[in-house]
Structure formats: structure tokens, C-alpha cells
Amino acid sequence: MNGQTIIDKLWNAHRVMKIGDESDLLYIDRIFLHERTGSIALQSLEHAGFDVRRPSRVFATMDHIVDTTPGRTDRTRVPNGAEFIRATRESVHAAGITLFDIGDPRQGIVHVVSPELGIALPGLTLVCPDSHTGTIGGLGALAWGIGSTDAEHALATQTLIVRRPRQMRVRFDGSLRPGVTAKDLILHLIGRHGAGGGAGSAIEFAGEAVRELPVEGRLTLCNMAVEFGAWTGVVAPDDSTIEYVRGRPYAPEDAAWDSAVAAWRTLSSDETAHFHAEIAVEVGGLGPQVSWGTSLQHIAATDGVVPSPDEAADRHAKEAMQRALQYMDLQPGQALSALPIAAAFIGSCTNARLSDLREAAAVLKGRKVSSDVRALCVPGSSTVKRAAEAEGLDAVFREAGFEWRESGCSLCFYAGGEGFSPGDRVISSTNRNFEGRQGPGTRTHLASPATVAASAVLGRIGSAGELS
Amino acid sequence: MTMDPTFRGIAAPLMRINVDTDAIIPSREMKRVSKTGLSEGLFANWRYLDPGAREPNPDFILNQAPFDRASILLAGKNFGCGSSREHAVWALKEWGIRAVIAASFGSIFASNCLNNGVLPVRLDEDTVETIAADVMEDPLANQVTVDLEKRRIVSGDRVWEFDIGERERQMLLRGLSPIAMTLQSDDRISKFEADDTRRRPWAVL
Ligand code: SF4
Numbered sequence: 001m002n003g004q005t006i007i008d009k010l011w012n013a014h015r016v017m018k019i020g021d022e023s024d025l026l027y028i029d030r031i032f033l034h035e036r037t038g039s040i041a042l043q044s045l046e047h048a049g050f051d052v053r054r055p056s057r058v059f060a061t062m063d064h065i066v067d068t069t070p071g072r073t074d075r076t077r078v079p080n081g082a083e084f085i086r087a088t089r090e091s092v093h094a095a096g097i098t099l100f101d102i103g104d105p106r107q108g109i110v111h112v113v114s115p116e117l118g119i120a121l122p123g124l125t126l127v128c129p130d131s132h133t134g135t136i137g138g139l140g141a142l143a144w145g146i147g148s149t150d151a152e153h154a155l156a157t158q159t160l161i162v163r164r165p166r167q168m169r170v171r172f173d174g175s176l177r178p179g180v181t182a183k184d185l186i187l188h189l190i191g192r193h194g195a196g197g198g199a200g201s202a203i204e205f206a207g208e209a210v211r212e213l214p215v216e217g218r219l220t221l222c223n224m225a226v227e228f229g230a231w232t233g234v235v236a237p238d239d240s241t242i243e244y245v246r247g248r249p250y251a252p253e254d255a256a257w258d259s260a261v262a263a264w265r266t267l268s269s270d271e272t273a274h275f276h277a278e279i280a281v282e283v284g285g286l287g288p289q290v291s292w293g294t295s296l297q298h299i300a301a302t303d304g305v306v307p308s309p310d311e312a313a314d315r316h317a318k319e320a321m322q323r324a325l326q327y328m329d330l331q332p333g334q335a336l337s338a339l340p341i342a343a344a345f346i347g348s349c350t351n352a353r354l355s356d357l358r359e360a361a362a363v364l365k366g367r368k369v370s371s372d373v374r375a376l377c378v379p380g381s382s383t384v385k386r387a388a389e390a391e392g393l394d395a396v397f398r399e400a401g402f403e404w405r406e407s408g409c410s411l412c413f414y415a416g417g418e419g420f421s422p423g424d425r426v427i428s429s430t431n432r433n434f435e436g437r438q439g440p441g442t443r444t445h446l447a448s449p450a451t452v453a454a455s456a457v458l459g460r461i462g463s464a465g466e467l468s
Numbered sequence: 469m470t471m472d473p474t475f476r477g478i479a480a481p482l483m484r485i486n487v488d489t490d491a492i493i494p495s496r497e498m499k500r501v502s503k504t505g506l507s508e509g510l511f512a513n514w515r516y517l518d519p520g521a522r523e524p525n526p527d528f529i530l531n532q533a534p535f536d537r538a539s540i541l542l543a544g545k546n547f548g549c550g551s552s553r554e555h556a557v558w559a560l561k562e563w564g565i566r567a568v569i570a571a572s573f574g575s576i577f578a579s580n581c582l583n584n585g586v587l588p589v590r591l592d593e594d595t596v597e598t599i600a601a602d603v604m605e606d607p608l609a610n611q612v613t614v615d616l617e618k619r620r621i622v623s624g625d626r627v628w629e630f631d632i633g634e635r636e637r638q639m640l641l642r643g644l645s646p647i648a649m650t651l652q653s654d655d656r657i658s659k660f661e662a663d664d665t666r667r668r669p670w671a672v673l
Pocket of ligand 1: 063064109110130132347348349350408409412413430431
């Protein structure tokens with residue numbers, strides 16, 4: 001008989017009942033809301049006459065719309081942004097939900113806050129009306145993004161009806177070279193297997209390179225599983241996960257901690273477990289990666305060239321490449337390292353944790369941002385910001401010429417407020433390079449924090465290795 | 469949110485692949501804490517030459533007659549990937565789209581469709597291409613029938629069957645509230661919670 005995958009184990013522990021042949025009613029341990037979508041869900045729930053079933057298991061934060069300039073208030077440059085902020089505050093208070101509001105030391109981007117506070121734990125189910133919720137899979141939790149209506153369902157019933165997913169295992173074999181990060185791994189994977197390569201699956205990320213990743217790197221990896229077309233991603237918890245979780249504000253203590261650790265130790269795929277698909281990628285020789293186009297499958301090495309649409313797998317991919325070349329103002333064969341940049345952005349739920357900021361600061365120390373580049377660093381949470389300041393990282397960023405901001409999603413996405421300018425070429429530690437994502441007509445290149453920092457110094461796309 | 473068991477309408481081909489929800493409705497078009505008033509922002513970056521001034525782009529398919537009256541969208545694979553915003557479906561629906569036919573969908577988008585009475589239909593890529601080609605020849609004569617009752621798509625004398633879960637089909641046909649349906653099993657949820665508190669004391673908050 002086949003053994004169980006980690007996904008089976010997580011799934012079965014949360015199954016309340018079967019729904020038809022293909023779905024189950026799953027218990028949801030934690031729900032997180034943010035001000036962009038949270039207030040709509042809560043208001044509409046109230047309108048329909050339903051209560052929030054377990055408010056103590058629901059949390060909310062202000063991240064998407066809040067301003068990130070120092071000294072911020074409810075005012076924001078997003079059109080009607082203050083309305084979203086106030087509506088969220090009112091509806092979460094009325095429902096008895098804990099809110100990490102502007103000014104709260106725990107405020108930050110939802111997917112950064114939930115693990116760092118120990119609200120997200122290995123072995124839990126967690127949902128949020130936000131597509132990057134799968135980030136939390138990096139702890140060994142089953143976490144996924146949902147829409148507003150499903151969020152209402154989760155709030156009212158503490159459950160969701162979910163179709164049993166196809167399961168995939170992606171194995172990264174070999175050890176990463178120094179300076180090559182989780183971001184490079186996931187960009188490389190999507191570049192190679194396509195933005196739909198994950199095919200709606202639940203993916204276990206495994207292999208030597210994943211085992212060697214620190215927990216924050218695993219969060220980065222799972223953050224972008226959705227960009228691979230996956231339903232979610234997960235990494236089996238191990239000693240480093242347990243050490244990461246220990247002592248966090250909402251983490252279990254004493255006897256509860258011991259029983260938690262015992263449960264987490266069982267969370268790995270059995271040797272005989274069956275996956276519907278397996279992918280193995282050898283990563284020992286991998287170098288820093290960067291996106292060149294407007295889809296996550298448009299990936300190249302930082303020392304590589306812009307590919308030709310003639311290399312595309314099919315007609316649609318070719319057309320998409322042609323449109324991307326036009327939008328990004330690129331020619332096939334151009335060296336990526338020859339592309340001058342207008343701005344550099346370090347932030348987002350992908351790469352704005354303390355380790356990311358350290359990685360970028362190590363590159364920036366004693367160096368200056370190129371004079372024609374606008375550079376910003378927006379810590380992933382207020383907790384990260386304080387920790388970085390305690391280590392003096394803020395000074396490194398500032399002295400190099402970076403702006404140092406309050407925490408939030410900020411320029412990760414354009415919502416009519418702050419954005420980069422049309423035609424600006426931006427190197428960014430975020431997760432989406434879609435048309436207009438960071439501003440109308442803005443050209444986004446995704447990369448690791450180290451590559452973003454190095455490019456800011458070079459004034460063009462380039463890796464940290466080029467500086468030493 | 470009920471859906472007609474069967475309807476016939478003009479289908480508009482938008483065959484780009486990986487159309488993300490930012491493209492379906494840009495974030496800046498989500499101006500209110502509301503599920504309505506979104507259709508103007510639908511595909512704003514493509515539909516308008518200048519999204520600010522709302523000047524229509526004559527090259528965009530939904531601006532061209534008779535596609536400006538389409539009720540079915542034919543799309544390239546991985547349609548609705550990206551952000552979880554349900555606004556993408558609210559905008560499509562308010563504009564008049566009742567079904568989207570594509571080879572694959574972003575998974576959150578597909579759930580959001582079902583929750584709002586918009587039918588996501590998966591057909592293989594060649595089939596979607598075939599329907600699109602027929603439509604482009606004569607959009608009025610080659611209108612498409614979506615038959616949720618019999619789970620099939622009809623175009624001219626050709627018929628394709630599609631898959632949809634029975635629960636989803638019933639939800640769409642009968643307009644049932646998923647929350648009310650689940651709460652019929654409230655005792656099962658309460659029992660799970662009671663057992664779980666004993667089994668996983670560490671998971672309780
Ligand atoms: S940082 Fe960017 S990707 Fe992450 S939750 Fe915020 S807007 Fe979404």
C-alpha cells in the first residue's frame with residue numbers, strides 16, 4: 001500500500017467530512033485578513049446575517065493600502081484608501097478580531113506577520129483572501145489563498161470545502177552556491193517549467209537544496225508557488241523549523257509545545273508515498289536569476305541574454321514573448337547586464353524578512369547606489385524593521401542611498417497611489433512582473449535582494465558577484 | 469447566485485495566455501469597499517487608450533460590435549492567474565459575462581467564478597481554438613450555447629462535454645448559499661472541534 005505524502009497528512013488531520021466524491025470539508029485553524037479584501041468579506045457576512053464563528057482564530061493587519069512613508073496616518077495615496085482602512089478597523093472590531101493596526105508594533109505584511117508571531121505554525125491550516133498565502137507552507141502548514149466569498153465561508157463556519165488537489169513533488173538536488181538564494185531557485189523553476197507548470201497542484205518542495213535553506217528562504221520558495229500555477233506549496237518541518245517557531249508570541253508553550261513538536265515530527269512524506277507528478281532540478285550550478293519579461297516564465301540568468309520568441313514552445317507563448325519584448329522595450333539577444341535601471345525596490349512578502357535585509361545590506365555596506373537610481377527598502381513588518389534597526393541595517397541602507405520606510409506592501413503593487421513611472425525599468429525583490437504591476441507602463445525585473453542591491457549600485461542589472 | 473440551466477450568446481475570443489487578475493481589473497480600479505461598480509474598470513489597461521480619460525481602444529475585442537454584447541469569454545490557458553481579488557469576477561459579471569471557456573484557470577479565480585454564478589468551463593486548447601475560429605468567422609451566426617444542465621457546450625452542430633462537480637452544478641442551478649449549506653452540518657463541525665481540542669491542544673487559540 002502507498003504511504004502518505006505530507007499533504008495527505010495535513011489534509012486528513014483537518015477533514016471534517018467528505019463532500020461528494022472529490023471534495024472534503026476541511027477545518028481551518030487560522031484566518032488572516034487585510035484591509036484590501038477583509039472589510040468586504042466581513043461586511044457582506046454581516047449583511048447576510050452570519051457571525052464570525054471563532055474570532056480568536058482570526059487576525060487582521062493593515063498592509064496593502066497603508067502608506068509606508070515615515071510618520072504615516074490613515075491617509076494614503078491610494079484612491080479612497082482611507083475608506084478601506086477605516087472600514088476594516090470598524091468591521092474587525094465589531095467582530096472581535098485582533099487587528100495589527102497602523103502604529104501597532106506587530107503590524108506588517110500578512111505573510112510576514114503570521115509566521116513571525118507564531119500565529120502560523122507547522123501542521124495548521126491557514127487561509128487568507130490573498131493569493132500569496134501559500135508562503136506559510138514554508139513552515140510545513142497547509143495554507144492557501146482564497147477569494148472573498150470563500151473568506152466569508154471560512155469566517156462563518158471555520159471550514160472550507162476544498163477539492164482534493166493533484167499532488168506534485170519538486171526536488172531541488174545539489175547545494176546552492178554562495179550568493180544563490182531561494183528566490184533564484186523558484187525563478188529558475190518557473191522559467192524552466194512555465195507559469196502554469198504547477199497545474200493547480202499542492203507541491204511539496206524537497207531535496208538537499210531545500211533542506212539546507214533557512215526557514216525564511218523556505219517561506220520565499222512557497223510564496224511563489226502560486227506564480228508556478230500551484231494551488232500551494234509546502235516544505236516538511238524539521239529541526240530548523242522547530243527552532244524558528246520556538247518562543248514566538250503565539251507559539252504553544254510547556255506541555256502544548258511538547259505535543260506540538262511530537263506532531264510536527266510526523267509531518268513528512270512516507271518513503272512509499274505517491275505523487276501525481278515529480279520534477280527534479282539540479283541546482284548545484286545555478287547562478288543568480290532575473291526576470292526579463294511580463295510573465296513569471298520569462299526568466300534568465302543575470303549574466304544571460306534576452307531570449308528570442310523563436311525559442312518559444314508554442315504560438316501562444318511566442319505571442320506572449322513578443323508582447324513582453326515590446327512592453328519591456330527589449331530586443332532578443334540583448335545582454336541583461338547591459339540594461340540600465342531607474343529604480344531598485346526591496347520589499348514584499350517574498351523578500352523583506354530580516355535575512356533578506358541582511359543579504360542586501362551585506363552587498364550595500366560601504367557602497368553607494370548609482371546616482372541615477374531611486375532605491376527604496378520597505379521592511380516586511382514593523383518587527384523586521386525594529387530588528388534591522390537594532391543591527392544598524394537601516395544605517396547601511398540609508399548611507400548607500402536607499403530610502404528606509406515603514407512596513408507594508410508599498411510599491412510591490414500599484415493601486416492608483418504610489419507607483420513607479422511609465423517606462424521606468426525597476427529591479428525588484430517582489431513576486432510579480434505583470435504589466436503595470438508596479439505602476440502604469442513600469443517595467444519590472446524580479447530578482448533576489450542581493451541582486452537588487454547589486455544592481456542598484458551598478459546602475460544596471462547585475463549580480464553581487466560583479467562587485468567583488 | 470443562480471445561473472440559467474442553458475443559454476446562448478455571443479462569445480468573445482481573448483486568446484492570450486496567462487491573463488492575470490490585475491489585467492482583468494487593475495488594482496486602482498477597485499475604488500470602493502464594494503462588490504459593485506467594477507465593470508467600468510474591466511480590462512481597463514487594454515480596453516482604454518487612456519484609462520484615466522476612459523477613451524476606448526478600438527482594437528480591443530470587447531469594444532468591437534457585436535463582441536461588446538458578449539456573454540461568453542473564450543480565453544487562453546491559465547486565465548485568471550495571479551491575485552485572489554474576487555473583483556475580477558464581479559467586474560466580468562457586471563459587464564455581462566456569464567461563462568468563461570478556457571483550457572485552464574487560476575485556481576482561486578475558478579472558485580470565485582463558481583461562488584458568483586459565472587461558469588468556468590475547461591475544454592482542451594484545440595477545442596477553444598476551434599470555437600474561437602468559428603466565432604471570428606461570424607460571431608452572430610456562430611453564437612455559443614452553454615448548457616449547464618447537460619454539461620455541454622454547443623457551437624453550430626458541434627457539441628463538447630465539460631466537467632463540473634455535482635455540488636458546484638447544483639449550487640449554480642439552485643442558487644444555494646454555500647454557508648447555509650455547510651451550517652447544516654454544524655454538529656459535525658462542533659464535534660470535530662471538540663475532538664481536535666483533545667488531539668491538538670497546541671493548535672487551539
Ligand atoms: S507584498 Fe505584494 S504580493 Fe505580498 S501580499 Fe503585499 S501586495 Fe501581495
